[in-house]
Amino acid sequence: MKMKKQIWVVDFGSQYTQLIIRKSRELGHSAELMTLDDCREAFMKGETPKCLVLSGGPQSVFEDQTDYSFIFDQIELPVLGICYGMQLLGKYFGGVVEKGLIGEYGNADVAFSPGEEISGVPAKFSVWMSHSDHVKVLPKSFRPLLISHNQLLAGMIHKERPLLGFQFHPEVEHSHFGKNLLSYFYEKVAELKKDWSSKEMLNESLDIVRKTLGAEKEPNVLCAFSGGVDSLVAATLASKITNEKMHCFFVDNGLLRLQDYQHIELLKKNTYLKIEIIDAKHIFLDALKGLQEPEAKRKMIGKKFIEVFESKVHEYESRHGIKFTHLLQGTLYPDVIESISPHLKGGKSVTIKSHHNVGGLPERMKLKLLEPLRNLFKDEVRAMGLHLGLHHDWVYRHPFPGPGLGVRILGEINTDAIRIVQHSDQILYEELKNQNYYQATWQAFTVFLPVKTVGVKGDERAYENALVVRMVNSSDGMTAEWTRMPYEFLDLVSRRITNEVKGVTRVVYDITSKPPGTIEWE
Ligand code: XMP
Numbered sequence: 427m428k429m430k431k432q433i434w435v436v437d438f439g440s441q442y443t444q445l446i447i448r449k450s451r452e453l454g455h456s457a458e459l460m461t462l463d464d465c466r467e468a469f470m471k472g473e474t475p476k477c478l479v480l481s482g483g484p485q486s487v488f489e490d491q492t493d494y495s496f497i498f499d500q501i502e503l504p505v506l507g508i509c510y511g512m513q514l515l516g517k518y519f520g521g522v523v524e525k526g527l528i529g530e531y532g533n534a535d536v537a538f539s540p541g542e543e544i545s546g547v548p549a550k551f552s553v554w555m556s557h558s559d560h561v562k563v564l565p566k567s568f569r570p571l572l573i574s575h576n577q578l579l580a581g582m583i584h585k586e587r588p589l590l591g592f593q594f595h596p597e598v599e600h601s602h603f604g605k606n607l608l609s610y611f612y613e614k615v616a617e618l619k620k621d622w623s624s625k626e627m628l629n630e631s632l633d634i635v636r637k638t639l640g641a642e643k644e645p646n647v648l649c650a651f652s653g654g655v656d657s658l659v660a661a662t663l664a665s666k667i668t669n670e671k672m673h674c675f676f677v678d679n680g681l682l683r684l685q686d687y688q689h690i691e692l693l694k695k696n697t698y699l700k701i702e703i704i705d706a707k708h709i710f711l712d713a714l715k716g717l718q719e720p721e722a723k724r725k726m727i728g729k730k731f732i733e734v735f736e737s738k739v740h741e742y743e744s745r746h747g748i749k750f751t752h753l754l755q756g757t758l759y760p761d762v763i764e765s766i767s768p769h770l771k772g773g774k775s776v777t778i779k780s781h782h783n784v785g786g787l788p789e790r791m792k793l794k795l796l797e798p799l800r801n802l803f804k805d806e807v808r809a810m811g812l813h814l815g816l817h818h819d820w821v822y823r824h825p826f827p828g829p830g831l832g833v834r835i836l837g838e839i840n841t842d843a844i845r846i847v848q849h850s851d852q853i854l855y856e857e858l859k860n861q862n863y864y865q866a867t868w869q870a871f872t873v874f875l876p877v878k879t880v881g882v883k884g885d886e887r888a889y890e891n892a893l894v895v896r897m898v899n900s901s902d903g904m905t906a907e908w909t910r911m912p913y914e915f916l917d918l919v920s921r922r923i924t925n926e927v928k929g930v931t932r933v934v935y936d937i938t939s940k941p942p943g944t945i946e947w948e
Contacts, residue, residue: 432621433457433612434475436465437766438483438510444763445597446479446508448803453609454620458801459763462492469496477504477588477616480511482595486559487513487523494518504588504616506608509557512582512591516561519568519584526558530593533600536580539570546606553580553594553601560593588615624813627806628663631798635667638796642751647796649674649754650735650784651701652828653689655821656756656799659811661699663798664754672754673742674699677734679727680707680844681830684852693820702742706734714832714839720948721780723839727829728782735784736791753793755784757800758807760902778944782828804902824869825903833948837876842929847874849927850893857919867909870897872923873936873947881924881931890931895919898945906940 432455437443443459450457457479460468468474478497487510497505498518507515513523537550561579564570572581572592580593590611596604612618639645649661651674665672676690694701713730717723743749788795799807811821827833831851835843850872858864873894881888895916900906920933936943 430473430475431456431458432476432618433479434460434465434477435479435481436460436462436511438462438481438485440482440484440509440595442595442597443481444760445595446481447759448805449597449605449608450479450612451622451803451806453605453612454622455612455618456622456626459766461766466496469500474500474503476618477506477612480505480507480514482509482511482556485510486525487517488525488559490514501587504611505590506611506615507589507591508597509593509595512593513559513561515568515589515591516565516582519565519589521561521565521568522563523559524562526560529558530555530560530574530576530578532556534580534594535575536572536594537575539573542569542571544606544610547603547610551602553596553604554598555580555594557593561591583615588617590615624809627802627810628813630801631663631810632667634798634800635664635796638794639667639752642794644749645671645752646748646750647672647752647754648739648750648793650787651676651699652826653686653693654756654826655804655807655811655823656758657754658693658816658820659807659814660754660756660797660799662697662811662814662816664796665699670700672700673750674701675704675735675739675742676701677704677706677731677738679710679731679734679830679832681710681727681832681839683826683831683855684848685855686826689820689823696817704734704738706730706738709734711839711841716838718837720833723832723948724780724782724829727832728780731782731828732784732786732790735787739791750791750793752796753784753788753791754796754798756807757795757797759799759801759803762800779833779946779948822865824864824867827946833946834871835874836947843874843876846891846893846927846929847872850895850923850930853922853926854895854919857915857922861915861918863911863915867897867911868900868906869903869945870895870909872896879932883931888931890929892932892934893923893927893930894934894936894947895923896936896945896947898940900940900945903945906945908937908939911935 433450435446435457437459447457447459517523533552534555535550536553564582568582568584570579571583574580582591595601596607647664647668651657661674710730713726717726808821831847834847854870854872858870875892877892878889879892897909897911898906899909916935923933924930
């Protein structure tokens with residue numbers, strides 16, 4: 427389902443393209459990603475955006491034989507060219523682009539050309555560069571706007587038409603005043619009105635639900651509910667349209683944290699969602715007996731999830747005399763973007779870990795997909811959650827992996843190891859909340875090691891397990907830094923765990939960043 431946004435960001439393969447969309451939306455303007463082919467096709471049908479952004483990209487304009495007249499012949503259309511996009515503007519309008527020998531990478535200072543200024547931006551500031559080619563000779567129809575400290579053209583603006591180019595990346599955090607520069611283009615050059623806020627996001631998402639379900643005579647929506655941010659917001663939103671026809675199933679695989687049980691009870695009491703808890707603890711534990719190898723454990727948890735879910739849902743259908751038509755999924759915009767432009771995926775081409783998801787379900791159960799969050803970023807989902815009246819703590823929970831504590835117990839999973847991880851995780855969680863550190867870290871958990879170590883408890887020799895505390899900071903889980911927690915906090919947690927959790931004599935803090943370590947231990 428295509429939603430038309432004010433700004434189309436044409437992707438040439440820059441690693442920062444997603445950021446252009448996010449920053450534009452943060453500035454209050456709806457924006458979406460387009461491939462060049464989609465853009466051309468839309469233009470041929472007479473559909474145009476309010477403005478276009480041409481992203482950066484790894485290629486060189488010297489190899490690019492595309493005829494861009496379908497864009498640049500639209501005299502009224504505002505276009506912002508970023509990095510590669512600026513070089514395309516330079517080449518098309520008769521300037522000279524030069525193959526770079528040295529290039530500019532990382533931070534660089536830029537200054538306004540004489541007589542130029544943009545409100546709120548100082549005469550000289552630092553930006554993020556990542557290019558080797560550059561516009562050497564300015565096209566005649568343009569004025570120079572910014573010059574880098576290497577005396578290279580860093581920004582140019584057309585003398586009459588709404589066309590602007592930046593050689594650097596205003597969308598990147600390292601570019602100071604980047605938001606002012608983008609906002610200058612949207613508000614002053616393109617003269618856009620703001621059209622993106624929680625209210626618009628909500629309307630658009632509700633529209634997806636209405637349109638997807640509209641075609642069905644008797645829609646019944648099924649949700650694999652984890653209680654995490656995405657499934658909670660998606661379910662709350664969909665239930666506004668479906669009312670009674672929305673059914674959430676929460677699978678208790680026995681590998682949940684104590685905070686998850688508390689959370690689900692809270693949601694049952696304090697929301698209108700119909701949540702059905704499937705107690706499948708013993709099924710998972712039996713299936714995991716004897717398994718040690720991380721991938722084997724992950725695969726078994728994924729396989730059992732699908733089996734249990736499917737059979738319980740069929741049971742529920744016969745009991746209630748209904749037939750499910752749709753599966754609600756919390757797919758987000760980055761996943762959609764990845765499928766449009768695979769090079770934006772940001773990494774992993776080899777399987778590091780087989781991720782647990784419900785991907786196999788729709789085909790097996792012949793369900794259509796309902797994805798109300800497919801046009802939103804995670805921070806937008808959170809904002810919408812708040813707008814829908816969900817509690818702040820519910821939409822700002824740390825991420826928790828699908829296979830749960832299964833990836834935090836090394837070696838064979840048994841009830842004693844589960845007890846140790848659950849109890850220690852609860853202590854860590856309580857102290858993060860008590861000491862007001864919960865939002866100071868992105869993810870925090872404990873890991874059970876099948877390793878015994880000598881200690882002394884009450885004058886007696888103890889020979890018990892070692893336990894890891896891991897806390898990381900990250901923005902998307904792709905890379906991570908271990909969290910620099912105050913020693914006092916680590917000390918408090920370590921003391922509580924060794925005193926209160928039976929079977930633990932030693933606590934260690936994981937100081938590995940990602941890469942090379944992954945966030946989870948398995
Ligand atoms: P890794 O361990 O790959 O984790 O560095 C990155 C982020 O992904 C989470 N994670 C998962 N999430 N299903 C999920 O939904 C999974 O199978 C899975 N494995 C890891 C992990 O908790 C971290 O936030």
